[in-house]
Amino acid sequence: MTTAIHNPITDIRRKFQEIPVSPEWCFKNVRSTEQWTHGYHRYPAKFLPNLVKKLIEDYTDQNDLVADLFAGCGTTLVEAKVHGRASIGVDINPVAILITQAKTTPIHPDELQRTTQKVFNKIEKFSGFESKTLKLHERIDYWFFPEHKQKIAFLYQQVLEEQNTSIRDFFLVALSNILKNCSKWLQSSTKPQVDPKKSPVDPFKAFRIQVNQMARKNKEFYEQLETSHFITTKCEIKLEDARNTSIPSNSVGAIITSPPYVTSYEYADIHQLTGYWYEYITDLYGFRKGFIGTFYSLNQETSTPSFIGQEIVNNLLEMDKRTAKEVANYFNDMLSVGKEMFRVLRAGGHACIVIGNTTLMDVKIKSSEVFAEILTMQGFEIVDIIKRSIPNKLIPTIRDKKSGRFSKLDNKNSKLVYPEEYILIARK
Structure with a gap:
């Protein structure tokens, strides 16, 4: 009798190929970004509050500490507070820290x-x-x-x-x-x-x-929290790197986060006006260097421990070596993030990762599959993979076909992107 050999890479790829779009996770015609303090400040690729709300309700308990390692403009932390969950978030962008601090602090x-x-x-x-x-x-x-x-x-x-x-x-x-x-x-x-x-x-x-x-x-926001007695529910935001946080080991009940795209350094460019006025930035080049996956870090690696990721990098090497280095750097940064997630999460806790794919140099960057592999490498069990379509208003949908960067319609290389993303549910 021949025993079938279990191949985790094949299993991951099969799961992604077989997943249909889940209507209950699409939240069409929902305007939750205007509720509470979510609409305080514009922010690229905003986390949909209703998505976070459902993840909190499905995968957390009242006494859980909820963490977001890419806190951005604080959507996870606001929803955690509304639900009476203590929360902690980190982000490397000082503009994000300011926005989140204001959004999670009700004022009389x-x-x-x-x-x-x-x-x-x-x-x-x-x-x-x-x-x-x-x-x-x-x-x-x-x-x-x-x-x-x-x-x-x-x-x-x-x-x-x-x-x-x-x-x-x-x-x-x-x-x-x-x-x-x-x-x-x-x-x-x-x-x-x-x-x-x-x-x-x-x-x-x-x-x-x-x-x-x-x-x-x-x-x-204040009246809602006052009615539910959640005004004093603990919420903390820190200016830290997702690859190396001060969050205590085994302290988090659930991680709910959305990692940046490969082109994440654009966050630094987009927030430069505030950075200049508030003295967060003296040198834009230096500011960019700290962001996940940016070639500004001068990392020269073209190898990554992820098997799926290495295939993508090899395809890019045939097109453009600099882009291949950037993507390899991104995957290696995300490997460090996966390790940090496993460290801070308690046994039995869930990591809920909302992540999308993109295209660079006509090469499909399957970040969702790579990160599913990375989580498995750390010891996580992938318990569910959900596919959802994204309302176009929530992210910039015009990108250059060759570079993958945000673009304008009058660019001859531009294309409209009708994106989908995945929700990875992993258990420690």
């Missing part, structure tokens, strides 16, 4: 209203401003007209004078979210480029609208 509506009125009163009395204390980055002059720069500098100065850190963060997020509208940045583009025909929005007008919108959502 009356206190926020009083402070808001004081700031608005100062705006009414504005008659010009020249700061003697703010040290503005030289690139700010590239992105902003002098009159808009002056008003933003005034707003920034007023916000920095606020003593209540929660309210100060609230206003900093509001100001951050209007910077693109008030700059020369091409409005329809995720890539940093100047629009020579653009008439930027008046910063004072944009700030008032943004603050008032956020204040309404804060009130809803």
Whole structure:
């Protein structure tokens, strides 16, 4: 009698080939990104709140600590708080830390209203401003007209004078979210480029609208948490690397996260306006280097322990060696993330990973299959793989066919991407 040889790579590939799209995980026509504080700030490839909500309800218990190692703009942490779960998140991007801190911190509506009125009163009395204390980055002059720069500098100065850190963060997020509208940045583009025909929005007008919108959502968030007695539910966000966190070993009940795409350094470019204004960035090149999978790290490897990943890298080597190095670096970074996930998760806990594929140089980058293999390599058991289609509004869907980077429709190489992604459910 011949015994069939178990091949985990073959098993993973077969599972992905056989998976149909799951309608219950698609959340079509759902506007959950506008609920609670989720809409405070624009963010590329936002995690869908309803997706996180379902994962929390299906894979966590009331006493679980929920972790997100790619916290981004804090969707997992906000939903964890609404559900009464303690949570911890890490992200390498200081802009993400600021946004998450504000989104997960409910402020008493009356206190926020009083402070808001004081700031608005100062705006009414504005008659010009020249700061003697703010040290503005030289690139700010590239992105902003002098009159808009002056008003933003005034707003920034007023916000920095606020003593209540929660309210100060609230206003900093509001100001951050209007910077693109008030700059020369091409409005329809995720890539940093100047629009020579653009008439930027008046910063004072944009700030008032943004603050008032956020204040309404804060009130809803505060009242919901007050009713459910979850206002004091612990929530922590740290400026740390997903490959090496300070989260204690075996302390996490569930990980709910969405790793970046191979082209993750674009997050650094997209958030540069806030980075320059808030002094998070002095050197954009250096800022990019810390992000997962970027060729800016100067890693020269073209090998990876992942069998599926190595096949992808080898295909890219035939097209472009630099891109092959970038992708190998990404897979190796994600291997480190997989190890960290296994370390922090308790036995029996679940890692819920939402991850999408992309294409570079006409080569399919099957990140979902690679990460499923990586999780298996660490000792995880893959208990489910869910396939879902993504609403186009949630991510930039125009990409260059050759490079895979975000693009514009007038680029002759551009293509519309109607993406799908996978949810990997792994148990330790």
